[in-house]
């Protein structure tokens with residue numbers, strides 16, 4: 001797996017020499033910052049009102065700020081995933097550098113894992129960027145840090161799954177815009193699938209809801225590691241990378 | 256070093272490579288010649304394990320490309336038609352990356368990077384972004400990455416395509432210099448390239464093997480009878496070509512005499528002999544005895560272009576090439 005690490009380092013370098021990584025970081029930071037201060041403002045406002053009314057409704061940073069924020073990140077992440085994965089293979093196919101990778105003594109799997117890992121690491125950087133805001137909570141409040149960590153774990157797992165799907169889609173075309181658009185569509189679909197459970201309770205609706213990546217994040221958002229949900233994400237990661245491997249292979253047999 | 260048996264590649268519509276067999280010995284430098292669309296790139300992609308063959312087999316450095324691709328790849332350096340460069344990388348960073356992919360590390364990697372930079376004359380662009388390099392430099396960085404792991408076999412797909420004449424010469428010299436330590440296959444659709452750089456030539460056309468031989472044999476083979484170029488000058492500064500022609504045709508064994516050029520009292524003829532006849536001595540005697548000066552007498556070597564076109568069955572073009580090639 002040394003080779004996977006070589007590939008991963010190269011991918012990270014190319015994220016960070018181009019403006020891509022910085023643009024994503026800044027956008028993500030801004031959007032999250034907005035959510036954060038919004039939530040905080042609301043929280044503070046509510047606290048003051050309650051004191052004025054004299055009621056002593058328990059205020060809880062974890063429940064009222066961290067949990068909804070993590071939910072927000074899990075949705076906002078959907079929009080950033082395609083921008084991270086779209087170039088992974090499409091660009092190599094367009095410029096012909098795929099020929100270098102494919103004729104080097106490296107296994108396909110090492111290339112795939114390396115690229116996927118780089119995408120996960122870039123996404124972790126985005127998350128780390130958001131953690132700065134939470135540090136503020138810890139300075140002035142006293143939230144429980146365990147649910148926060150579990151939430152981040154959930155976000156990483158969810159992103160890992162979507163990034164694996166994006167990696168697969170990137171092998172299907174030479175055009176990174178197409179790869180990005182399709183990945184975006186799939187991500188969006190995987191999010192809204194959950195909505196059917198709002199009005200339907202047939203088996204089909206439940207299957208669709210099950211496939212929705214967002215529903216599996218709920219437990220993590222509450223600070224609970226539910227093995228069922230963790231297994232769901234792990235399965236999607238595995239399938240995504242597996243189909244990427246098949247796609248690379250069939251690319252050779254076909255072309 | 257390279258052993259190809261009945262190698263075939265079928266695409267949905269076309270058979271790009273059709274039952275090709277050949278062998279390349281250790282240390283040879285072989286030209287893989289064919290017009291565009293002949294199947295050169297496809298063959299090379301099969302040899303480098305990029306494409307799996309539809310049928311047939313190929314071994315490189317003793318390893319089957321289908322059975323032991325990793326072992327084969329370790330021993331191959333490959334320069335695809337367009338050099339596989341990452342525009343956002345610096346040249347040295349790129350070579351480091353490729354070196355690691357090929358299994359080098361540590362001090363050895365540093366040494367090899369220095370060595371290939373020196374060898375391919377790219378030391379002055381080590382810190383430049385690949386996207387900003389000129390075509391010639393891109394090609395040389397492409398060559399540098401191909402030899403970084405000191406492979407037994409070098410496979411170069413049209414290494415001089417798209418370069419200007421000066422760059423072409425530099426690249427050819429570079430390849431010739433590499434020949435000592437590697438077995439090289441280079442593809443091209445440009446004939447002089449093969450004549451100048453290669454010892455062996457494999458000619459393919461429409462996916463089929465047309466000929467495989469040494470460059471010298473092929474030239475001889477396509478030329479049935481001897482053909483000589485004569486330059487003749489008159490003693491008093493003028494020469495009457497028709498007179499000379501009449502005299503030369505009378506020499507026994509000569510089948511045809513044609514005037515190629517006439518200038519400043521000198522005339523150049525191409526004389527063809529009948530099959531199996533050696534006429535050079537008689538020609539020289541005839542010229543001198545008639546009171547003319549013989550400035551030059553040399554065998555007309557047929558350009559590989561003519562050979563190639565003859566072999567690939569394009570006769571009208573072959574004649575054109577012959578007419579062009581014989582001009583001084």
Ligand SMILES: Nc1ncnc2c1ncn2[C@@H]1O[C@H](COP(=O)(O)OP(=O)(O)O)[C@@H](O)[C@H]1O
Pocket residue numbers: 255266267269270271289290291292293294295296297298
């Ligand atoms: N990926 C592909 N799919 C279908 N046909 C192809 C593909 N690549 C090449 N061909 C066809 O195979 C033939 C040989 O192509 P190629 O090996 O590139 O020739 P050369 O390199 O000698 O110019 C051509 O007719 C070309 O159209």
Ligand SMILES: [Mg+2]
Pocket residue numbers: 292295296297336
């Ligand atoms: Mg080609």
